[in-house]
Every structure is written in structure tokens, then in C-alpha cells.
Amino acid sequence: MIRTSHVGSFPFNYTPGLPCRILRELREIGVDAPPYPQLRDFVEIYLEPLVEAGLIEKKAGFYYADPDKLIDAEPPEPSLAEAEEAAYCREDIKWLRGPVTGVFTLASKIYVREGLGLENTLLTNKEIVAGFLKEYVGRAAKKLVGLGYNIVFFDEPILGVMVGRRRILYGYTANEITSVYEEILGEINVEKGIHVCGSISPKLFEILAGINGLDIVNLEFYSSRKNLDRIDPGLLEKTGKKLAPGIASSKQPRIESVDELLGLLEAVAEKAGGRVDLVSADCGFGGLKGMMPDEDLHEIVLGKLRNIVGAVRLYKERHGMG
Amino acid sequence: MTCDPSIMNRIKECLIDLDEECVLDLVEKALDTGCSATELVLGPMSEAMQEIGRLYEEGEYFIAELMDAADIFKKAMKILRPRLEEEARSRGGGGRVRIVIGTVKGDIHDIGKSLVATMLEAAGYEVIDLGVDVSPEQFVEAVKNYKPQILAMSALLTSTAKHMGEVIDLLAKEGLRDKVYVIVGGAAVTPDFAREIGADAYGGTAIDAVNIVKKLVSKDKA
Numbered sequence: 001m002i003r004t005s006h007v008g009s010f011p012f013n014y015t016p017g018l019p020c021r022i023l024r025e026l027r028e029i030g031v032d033a034p035p036y037p038q039l040r041d042f043v044e045i046y047l048e049p050l051v052e053a054g055l056i057e058k059k060a061g062f063y064y065a066d067p068d069k070l071i072d073a074e075p076p077e078p079s080l081a082e083a084e085e086a087a088y089c090r091e092d093i094k095w096l097r098g099p100v101t102g103v104f105t106l107a108s109k110i111y112v113r114e115g116l117g118l119e120n121t122l123l124t125n126k127e128i129v130a131g132f133l134k135e136y137v138g139r140a141a142k143k144l145v146g147l148g149y150n151i152v153f154f155d156e157p158i159l160g161v162m163v164g165r166r167r168i169l170y171g172y173t174a175n176e177i178t179s180v181y182e183e184i185l186g187e188i189n190v191e192k193g194i195h196v197c198g199s200i201s202p203k204l205f206e207i208l209a210g211i212n213g214l215d216i217v218n219l220e221f222y223s224s225r226k227n228l229d230r231i232d233p234g235l236l237e238k239t240g241k242k243l244a245p246g247i248a249s250s251k252q253p254r255i256e257s258v259d260e261l262l263g264l265l266e267a268v269a270e271k272a273g274g275r276v277d278l279v280s281a282d283c284g285f286g287g288l289k290g291m292m293p294d295e296d297l298h299e300i301v302l303g304k305l306r307n308i309v310g311a312v313r314l315y316k317e318r319h320g321m322g
Numbered sequence: 323m324t325c326d327p328s329i330m331n332r333i334k335e336c337l338i339d340l341d342e343e344c345v346l347d348l349v350e351k352a353l354d355t356g357c358s359a360t361e362l363v364l365g366p367m368s369e370a371m372q373e374i375g376r377l378y379e380e381g382e383y384f385i386a387e388l389m390d391a392a393d394i395f396k397k398a399m400k401i402l403r404p405r406l407e408e409e410a411r412s413r414g415g416g417g418r419v420r421i422v423i424g425t426v427k428g429d430i431h432d433i434g435k436s437l438v439a440t441m442l443e444a445a446g447y448e449v450i451d452l453g454v455d456v457s458p459e460q461f462v463e464a465v466k467n468y469k470p471q472i473l474a475m476s477a478l479l480t481s482t483a484k485h486m487g488e489v490i491d492l493l494a495k496e497g498l499r500d501k502v503y504v505i506v507g508g509a510a511v512t513p514d515f516a517r518e519i520g521a522d523a524y525g526g527t528a529i530d531a532v533n534i535v536k537k538l539v540s541k542d543k544a
Binding site: 061161166168289291 | 385433454
């Protein structure tokens with residue numbers, strides 16, 4: 001089975017009814033596993049509730065935490081308004097994807113002292129990462145499952161920065177990264193994936209493929225062709241995982257042709273031994289915001305996804321898949 | 323005094339190997355044996371950072387390795403800086419190319435910009451980092467105050483990249499545009515965009531930035 005999907009964000013401001021309109025449009029163009037459309041920045045979605053709960057504070061656009069306050073704190077219930085709205089209008093959509101910002105990425109946005117740089121964020125506090133933040137993200141995932149989302153993806157762009165070929169920053173071991181996720185994944189019984197954008201190292205591929213309980217690894221290939229060299233089909237097979245490839249640009253406001261997308265899909269699928277599913281664009285489309293008028297962007301993002309659907313359809317025909 | 327070549331080589335090897343303890347120990351040792359800080363920065367440390375940049379471009383090293391190297395470099399610079407300044411004073415002042423760098427207004431992304439700043443410093447340039455969320459007025463004020471040869475701007479969001487054009491327009495309005503080269507970079511920036519706004523150059527990576535500055539500076543000297 002090869003399905004189509006989307007990572008999550010769209011380049012529009014939230015207005016009431018828009019999540020449902022976008023979900024309906026994704027269904028109409030044939031996206032198999034659409035996400036709830038993310039229309040707000042993930043920092044706002046996940047960190048503002050922590051501010052409201054008095055657990056972190058916001059100063060001049062940055063979020064700060066006193067680690068001592070978070071050590072034994074109970075994370076609040078996450079507020080996922082767009083996810084709730086979309087869940088109520090899913091109609092007959094069989095697979096509904098819920099993106100959740102990941103533990104390490106959230107940690108990278110909360111500062112513990114003045115001065116920019118990841119070394120000044122909660123990322124360097126393993127106790128809070130593996131404690132409070134893991135719990136918070138776990139609650140968000142469970143909430144999505146409770147709303148009927150049957151695919152949950154953890155978005156972790158910061159892992160692409162943290163994990164190099166030889167180094168994992170801030171003293172983390174591979175085991176510490178995998179165990180954070182294995183604990184979260186063990187508590188939800190739906191399809192589960194991790195999405196990392198950008199170019200990834202062989203070590204990161206190995207870490208992601210090695211996470212027990214994870215079903216899908218979502219990587220970008222359109223803007224990061226070198227990721228093709230990271231795919232280890234043997235490791236995917238050994239760990240029972242599939243690759244969800246990003247095959248269209250999430251940075252360029254143009255509609256790729258079906259042929260172009262099919263060519264990249266074929267290359268990825270061949271490398272992955274056919275173990276591909278949930279084909280999408282590289283990343284969410286939030287980065288396109290402001291590039292052109294919303295009506296034009298609307299046409300473009302739907303056009304990209306429509307052609308991804310077309311490319312996957314042709315791939316399935318070519319390979320005798322239903 | 324000439325630095326001991328074997329120590330210089332070891333410093334370079336250790337930095338490429340991301341061995342912080344080795345680098346810092348040998349930098350101290352080199353200074354104690356009379357090696358000049360300038361020679362250390364422009365020699366093995368700069369060469370090591372160039373090699374690390376090459377390893378990154380070839381896909382051997384990734385951002386984590388670049389950040390680790392930048393961190394080691396900064397710690398070494400903390401040891402070397404007082405000596406560098408003393409050496410510059412006894413040489414009779416500047417001569418170093420000065421670069422002002424910052425992330426544009428509304429954008430708080432720091433990683434790429436800081437990596438560029440470190441690579442430029444490793445290449446021997448004087449770098450004044452204005453930080454993030456820098457308004458057009460602040461960029462122009464910095465150009466007036468510091469009189470850099472190069473102004474480097476970074477933007478990760480398409481919604482903030484437009485401020486780069488505003489900076490260039492404001493430089494022109496203040497009669498400063500022909501006094502400074504402007505290079506732009508970041509995920510939101512493309513070569514076409516750089517051309518449209520009238521920038522002098524576009525840099526896709528931290529390594530690009532160093533090469534571009536070298537070219538621009540040698541144009542001036544020619």
C-alpha cells in the first residue's frame with residue numbers, strides 16, 4: 001500500500017472554518033491521509049499554553065523557563081483547536097494524520113538563560129526533556145488519538161541539527177533520544193511516524209530506524225537529494241519500518257509536474273526496497289506564507305498535492321499495485 | 323617568534339577531529355612558547371575550519387559537527403582574543419576586514435548566522451555580530467558606526483527577507499550604499515532574490531560566505 005499525505009502546515013492565517021475547508025479540498029483531490037491543517041506556528045500552539053499555565057514566560061518574543069519550576073511540574077492539557085475543528089469535519093476520511101511538535105524541537109525553543117544559541121535552551125537539560133517535555137508531547141499525542149486521529153507524526157526538525165555523523169550535540173546518546181520516543185510511542189496505539197526536514201546524517205537515519213514502536217520515518221528528498229544516500233533498506237526491513245518520502249518542494253511556490261515527482265518517487269522507492277508510504281511534499285507549506293497572494297498560494301499548494309496524488313497513482317499502476 | 327610547526331599541525335588536526343581538550347591545551351602551550359595569536363588564528367585554526375567546511379560540503383560532516391567546531395573555535399578565541407588585540411595594537415592598528423552581520427527584523431533564527439560569523443572570524447576577519455531581529459535602522463546605524471567593508475544579512479523566513487531590501491534602500495538613502503558590500507543568505511533567500519533587491523552577493527552556506535568575502539575584498543585591493 002502506498003498512500004499520499006501532507007506534513008501539516010499551510011501558508012494561511014487561521015480563520016474559522018478554514019481547517020475544514022482545506023481538509024475537504026485535500027479529500028477532493030485524493031490525498032489519502034490528510035493532516036489537520038496547521039495554520040499557526042507550532043511555537044504558538046505548544047508554548048503559549050505553557051505561558052498561560054505560568055510554567056514559562058514570554059519576553060520580547062522569546063520563551064524562558066526556570067528549570068527548577070518544570071522538574072516536578074505537571075504539564076497542562078495541550079490546546080489543539082485546529083485539530084479539534086478538523087476532527088469534527090473529517091466525514092469519511094479513512095486516515096487522519098495528526099502532526100505533533102516533537103520533544104527536542106520544543107526544548108530548542110525554550111531558553112533557560114539570556115543569549116541565543118541552542119546551548120542556552122532546555123535542550124541541554126536532559127532531565128526536563130525526558131520528563132516534563134516528554135510528558136507534554138505524549139499528552140498532545142494521546143489527545144489527537146482521542147479525537148480520532150489514526151496516524152500521529154512527531155515533527156523533529158531540530159534532530160537534523162543535533163545529530164551529525166560523529167557527534168550528537170549536548171551530550172546526548174543515541175539511546176537517550178530513542179528512549180524518549182519509545183516511551184511516548186508505547187502509550188499510543190495508532191500508526192506513528194517521525195518527520196525530520198533537511199539533510200540528515202547516516203547516524204540520524206540509524207537512530208530513527210532503530211526506534212521501537214515507530215512505523216514510519218518521514219524525510220525530505222526534493223530539496224535534499226543527498227538523503228537518498230542515507231536510506232538503508234536493510235535497516236528498514238529489519239526494523240519493519242517504511243519511509244515516507246517528501247518528493248515536492250516546500251520552499252518554491254511552483255507546481256512540480258507529475259513526471260518530475262514520479263521520477264523522484266521511483267528513485268526513493270528503489271533505494272528503500274519498495275518500503276514507501278505516505279508520500280508528501282518535503283515539509284509543511286508554512287514557509288511559503290507571504291510569497292504571493294493567498295488565492296495564488298492556495299492554487300499552488302493544492303496543485304502540488306494534486307500532482308503528488310497523480311504521481312503515486314502512476315507509480316501504483318506501473319508496479320501493479322491496487 | 324615562529325610557532326613550532328609540530329604544535330601548529332597538531333592544533334589543526336585536533337580541531338578537524340573536534341577534540342576540544344587537545345585544541346585548547348595546545349593553544350595555551352603554543353602561546354606559552356612564544357607563538358603569536360595572529361599566526362595561530364590565521365594558520366592552523368583557519369586551515370582547520372576551512373577543512374571542516376570542505377568536509378561539510380562533501381557530506382562528511384553535518385551541522386552538528388560544524389556547531390561543535392564553532393564552539394571549540396570560540397573557546398580557543400576566548401584564550402587568543404586578548405593577545406590578538408595586543409598584537410594588533412603593537413602592529414599599529416587594524417588592517418583587518420570588518421564585517422557586520424545580523425539576522426533581519428522579525429526573524430530570530432540564529433544557528434546559520436552564528437556559523438557564518440564563526441567561519442568568517444576563523445578566516446581572519448573582524449566580525450561584529452548584531453544578533454537577531456535587527457531592524458533596517460539598526461543595520462544602517464551599525465554601518466555608520468563600524469564602517470565595515472561588508473554587511474551580511476540572514477533571513478530564514480520569506481516574510482522577513484523583505485527587510486533586506488529595506489536595508490539596502492536605506493543605505494542608499496543615507497549615501498552609504500557604495501561604501502559597503504552587502505551579502506545575503508538564509509533559507510528564505512535565493513540568488514534571484516538577492517539580485518532583485520540589489521545585494522552584491524548571495525551565500526548559500528557558511529563556506530560560501532567566506533569565499534564571497536575573499537572575492538569581494540580582493541576586488542577592492544585589485
